[in-house]
Amino acid sequence: MQIIQHYPLKRLNTFGLNAFAERFCEVKSVEELAAAALPPPGSLHILGGGSNILLTADLPGLVIKNNIGGINIFEEDDDSAIVAAGGGVGWHELVLWSLHKNLGGLENLSLIPGSVGAAPIQNIGAYGVELKDVFHQLDAFELATGNMVSFDAQSCRFGYRDSVFKNECSGKYCITKVFLKLSKHHQLRLEYGDIRRTLEEMNIADPTIQDVSKAVIHIRQSKLPDPEAIGNAGSFFKNPEIMEGQLLDLQKKFPGMVHYPTPTGTWKIPAGWLIEQAGWKGKRFGDAGCHTRQALVLVNYGNARGAEILDLARRIQESVVAMFGIHLSPEVNIWGTEGVKMP
Numbered sequence: 001m002q003i004i005q006h007y008p009l010k011r012l013n014t015f016g017l018n019a020f021a022e023r024f025c026e027v028k029s030v031e032e033l034a035a036a037a038l039p040p041p042g043s044l045h046i047l048g049g050g051s052n053i054l055l056t057a058d059l060p061g062l063v064i065k066n067n068i069g070g071i072n073i074f075e076e077d078d079d080s081a082i083v084a085a086g087g088g089v090g091w092h093e094l095v096l097w098s099l100h101k102n103l104g105g106l107e108n109l110s111l112i113p114g115s116v117g118a119a120p121i122q123n124i125g126a127y128g129v130e131l132k133d134v135f136h137q138l139d140a141f142e143l144a145t146g147n148m149v150s151f152d153a154q155s156c157r158f159g160y161r162d163s164v165f166k167n168e169c170s171g172k173y174c175i176t177k178v179f180l181k182l183s184k185h186h187q188l189r190l191e192y193g194d195i196r197r198t199l200e201e202m203n204i205a206d207p208t209i210q211d212v213s214k215a216v217i218h219i220r221q222s223k224l225p226d227p228e229a230i231g232n233a234g235s236f237f238k239n240p241e242i243m244e245g246q247l248l249d250l251q252k253k254f255p256g257m258v259h260y261p262t263p264t265g266t267w268k269i270p271a272g273w274l275i276e277q278a279g280w281k282g283k284r285f286g287d288a289g290c291h292t293r294q295a296l297v298l299v300n301y302g303n304a305r306g307a308e309i310l311d312l313a314r315r316i317q318e319s320v321v322a323m324f325g326i327h328l329s330p331e332v333n334i335w336g337t338e339g340v341k342m343p
């Protein structure tokens, strides 16, 4: 394990933003992680695939890229298997591994960029499934003490794009291993988005988990901009939830307002719809922009600075508040200038 000074992060974040880490290293084991992180070096960032960060400036201190690998079946019975994967394993690599073993539960989460270790941070989700639906347990290295700690599902306090690691445990742990409970008798989730229609178009009447994964990959590739082609971090904002009274008031002014019920009795409004209504879709300022087909995705057309994308995000936030009285919270983690926070 080698610590490198003034390391370029451009290739390590999917926005393709140009920023440097004061110091940088890659770790392949808990022992290497301990050697790099202890004693705590002051400012410390744990980096996975860099697909959910916005770099607004060079980073002081140390950036540790988690490359802890390994996937194996930890235990199993006739119905299910507990699969353990290192935090540095690519998320989609784990999905493909599970499909190869005919273990179900991850097929709807196919092709989400990033690492296994980051998946619990925001409880990744897509096409009606969230990480919490298959989560069993995780192992984490406590950065202040070097102790290894286990978190079960309850202590992770998963919510919509949220967990304890985005709140009181933010920046305190490096997730080194994740354990997922995958099924041997599959229950397909086809009702969300275009999955069923895509399977029909593929002439598949009796789909397997592998077919569902293929359908999800097909839909994602047709809808989401590929970060290899145009820098982005997926959805920039979370979909806001509002109370019924506010929805009824807003519907008087905006009868076409798209809304979905949540299990807690609130209503979810697609952030992309709000941003589009506020007139931002396809807008471009220099190399920072709002994607032409997906208003929820902010993009770097080439040489945008993180601060320009942050400025655009703030202007979008303000105009959505002005138009609808709804606050958009960022899904993306903002790194850089100390104190840069986006409520």
Ligand SMILES: Cc1cc2nc3c(=O)[nH]c(=O)nc-3n(C[C@H](O)[C@H](O)[C@H](O)COP(=O)(O)OP(=O)(O)OC[C@H]3O[C@@H](n4cnc5c(N)ncnc54)[C@H](O)[C@@H]3O)c2cc1C
Residues within 6 Å of the ligand: 014, 045, 046, 047, 048, 049, 050, 051, 052, 053, 066, 087, 112, 113, 114, 115, 116, 117, 118, 119, 121, 122, 123, 124, 125, 126, 173, 174, 175, 176, 224, 225, 226, 227, 232, 233, 234, 235, 333
């Ligand atoms: C095109 C595109 C599509 C996307 N689609 C989806 C989607 O459908 N659903 C969805 O939920 N997300 C989606 N995302 C967001 C992103 O893929 C996920 O949030 C992913 O889990 C981020 O993983 P990462 O390894 O890249 O994390 P990074 O961007 O490297 O880090 C994100 C945060 O997690 C922390 N972190 C990373 N690894 C660890 C670790 N081992 N221990 C502790 N903290 C850690 C970092 O410090 C940072 O705060 C998309 C992104 C892109 C670019």
